[in-house]
Amino acid sequence: MGHDWGSDAGAPAFVPPTLMSSMQDKRIVSIATGGGHCLALSAEREVYSWGDGTHGSLGHADRSATAGPRRIEALERVESIAAGISKSAAVDDRGRLFTWGHAVWPEGPSDLGYELDQATELQLTPKRVDALSEDCEVGVGVAFGRGFTLAVTDAGAFFSFGSSRCGALGHDWSMIEVLPRRIEALTETGRRFVVVAAGAFHSLALTEEGHVYGWGHEYANGHGQNQPTSQLVTALAGVRVLLVYVRGLSSCAVTEKGELYTWGGGDLKSCNLGHGVAAAPKTPTRVEALHGVKVRRRRSVALTHSWQMRTAWCGASASARPSASARRTRRPGTSWCSPLRSRIYGCGPFHK
Numbered sequence: 001m002g003h004d005w006g007s008d009a010g011a012p013a014f015v016p017p018t019l020m021s022s023m024q025d026k027r028i029v030s031i032a033t034g035g036g037h038c039l040a041l042s043a044e045r046e047v048y049s050w051g052d053g054t055h056g057s058l059g060h061a062d063r064s065a066t067a068g069p070r071r072i073e074a075l076e077r078v079e080s081i082a083a084g085i086s087k088s089a090a091v092d093d094r095g096r097l098f099t100w101g102h103a104v105w106p107e108g109p110s111d112l113g114y115e116l117d118q119a120t121e122l123q124l125t126p127k128r129v130d131a132l133s134e135d136c137e138v139g140v141g142v143a144f145g146r147g148f149t150l151a152v153t154d155a156g157a158f159f160s161f162g163s164s165r166c167g168a169l170g171h172d173w174s175m176i177e178v179l180p181r182r183i184e185a186l187t188e189t190g191r192r193f194v195v196v197a198a199g200a201f202h203s204l205a206l207t208e209e210g211h212v213y214g215w216g217h218e219y220a221n222g223h224g225q226n227q228p229t230s231q232l233v234t235a236l237a238g239v240r241v242l243l244v245y246v247r248g249l250s251s252c253a254v255t256e257k258g259e260l261y262t263w264g265g266g267d268l269k270s271c272n273l274g275h276g277v278a279a280a281p282k283t284p285t286r287v288e289a290l291h292g293v294k295v296r297r298r299r300s301v302a303l304t305h306s307w308q309m310r311t312a313w314c315g316a317s318a319s320a321r322p323s324a325s326a327r328r329t330r331r332p333g334t335s336w337c338s339p340l341r342s343r344i345y346g347c348g349p350f351h352k
Contacts, residue, residue, distance in 0.1 A: 095137020
């Protein structure tokens with residue numbers, strides 16, 4: 001979590017938010033959390049990483065763990081970052097995509113955009129994805145799923161690569177793409193995409209007009225059934241969406257009116273999407289317990305790998321404290337915070 005490991009084996013599992021002293025002189029503009037590692041992007045466009053380095057996801061040319069933030073020397077002038085379970089990505093100011101780490105899933109190929117060394121199956125330092133030509137500047141974003149990767153260019157072109165289990169690549173059911181391949185169905189819509197999100201086996205894409213497209217696994221693609229190619233999520237057709245966010249087999253969307261919609265979770269009895277302990281709708285459903293609370297566009301909602309919804313009602317995240325009704329229906333794992341200047345946060349399997 002960016003602090004010393006500590007020596008007390010009996011220390012409590014929960015560590016309260018603590019200022020990272022080693023980063024006090026840096027202005028952090030973005031963070032990304034992976035399976036056991038974190039990335040941070042500074043205002044100087046430098047990338048720092050820390051955590052588990054077993055799979056090379058820290059980008060320091062070795063597999064050593066790092067307790068505190070350490071700059072990735074191979075990267076300069078970075079504009080955006082992303083982290084997956086065992087991999088990482090960065091996009092520089094020229095729109096060039098760099099990836100590193102390890103594709104751990106046995107059912108698919110490398111999802112880093114190039115062939116991995118068969119001897120090690122690791123890429124320990126950032127490597128450019130050369131298959132994306134100079135005119136394909138990745139500006140909108142990069143997202144990692146379970147064995148697949150999505151990338152969107154400034155021009156709105158959508159690319160995917162890796163394993164297409166459950167149709168996650170947006171091409172068909174069984175395709176495997178080691179190199180980036182354009183998702184023609186999204187390109188043909190003629191719309192400009194501004195947000196891309198990847199879950200375990202599904203994906204969502206948001207247009208600048210507020211339309212949501214989904215594909216992949218039935219639990220969380222928004223359609224209620226397996227969908228191997230991208231399609232408009234009709235359950236959200238009547239609202240303008242400003243943000244989509246996914247994790248595992250769960251998805252959520254925040255609308256222009258500040259309403260929160262969640263769906264997915266699979267068959268897990270413990271899923272917590274705000275609709276009840278055992279409720280797991282397959283299509284976007286408004287969280288009624290938050291009636292009267294306007295969720296802002298900033299990422300005030302995150303989904304953990306245990307498919308639980310985490311919310312922090314902070315001064316920068318919500319325009320009002322939840323109503324008495326919402327507080328009474330608060331689910332385990334949901335916390336009310338005093339007003340803080342919290343801007344960005346993320347969730348990993350065991351850290352936030």
